[in-house]
């Protein structure tokens with residue numbers, strides 16, 4: 001048996017893919033040949049879905065049909081509404097999404113996975129989130145608005161009023177930049193399940209379970225908490241110094257793969273400039289970034305620590321009035337696109353995942 005192994009599969013290539021390239025040395029994220037940064041500022045959510053699922057951006061006719069399909073699936077089946085109302089109030093939104101996605105299963109979702117299946121599950125997640133949020137407040141959910149695209153409709157159903165163009169652009173950029181990111185834990189989970197020829201729903205529900213863990217999907221709300229604790233520019237330097245002297249990590253900084261600026265963080269920072277003036281909290285975020293980078297350079301020289309996607313994701317999500325408990329669910333709503341693209345790609349050239357383990361326990365004495 002080969003005894004070379006890597007804890008956490010770090011550095012191991014588990015599959016080949018045409019979906020995304022995470023270039024950690026050069027700080028680039030590529031979706032099927034396009035810079036994700038540029039797409040996030042110029043494309044709609046639906047256009048990038050088409051790119052990731054089909055491999056090409058849609059032409060005008062394809063986009064019209066594609067947008068229509070998204071709109072057709074903004075209604076919850078009656079049994080999902082019953083489940084949403086019945087689940088205990090203390091259940092987290094991530095568990096609610098995982099349960100409802102699981103309950104979507106029907107013959108329509110049987111193997112092999114398809115783009116039409118991916119559209120249904122992607123289109124319905126914002127409706128699950130906003131309906132659950134409404135039921136928790138003992139209110140009726142806002143009805144979807146068929147004149148709005150996927151992102152605008154999410155904001156509309158969440159807040160019950162037409163979102164501003166700036167908010168739509170900001171959440172679109174965030175959603176596009178978080179759709180897909182190589183072989184991360186949840187995407188790997190989705191591919192492992194798909195490799196057994198299980199259905200798309202089971203693969204997606206498993207991925208949501210992986211995303212729920214604080215080591216994966218949980219950081220943006222911690223960034224908000226950090227900035228709330230820092231409170232003012234005057235307190236930033238001493239707060240950060242204390243953390244670093246106690247050997248604690250600063251939330252929203254550092255990345256396993258990016259050893260230069262996280263390109264997603266750069267694009268989101270650019271987007272926050274359009275929101276500047278709306279929220280004094282953004283001003284604090286810029287100041288904390290600047291101060292933290294200077295202090296990290298002093299306390300952690302040579303470690304190549306920069307802001308990661310979570311830092312400005314927190315700023316964007318807060319600026320569009322999302323409560324912190326919806327940050328990871330909103331990340332899930334966009335990452336569903338990457339998961340389903342990977343599930344489909346896995347099915348097109350499938351081989352079941354079956355790695356080995358290195359046994360380190362006792363053997364029978366003979």
Ligand code: ACO
Nearest residue numbers: 216219248249250251252253254255256300303308309310
């Ligand atoms: N604040 C302070 N120091 C840090 C930070 C940070 N955020 N991140 C890394 N370091 C330091 C470590 O203390 C370590 O220092 P040492 O050499 O003195 O021991 C060195 O940099 C290397 O750190 P590792 O933890 O080994 O780096 P790794 O690649 O394993 O970790 C991770 C990456 C988990 C993202 C880490 O940087 C971290 O915990 N950041 C804060 C949490 C966070 O923002 N998570 C979101 C990540 S993005 C995403 O998941 C979508």
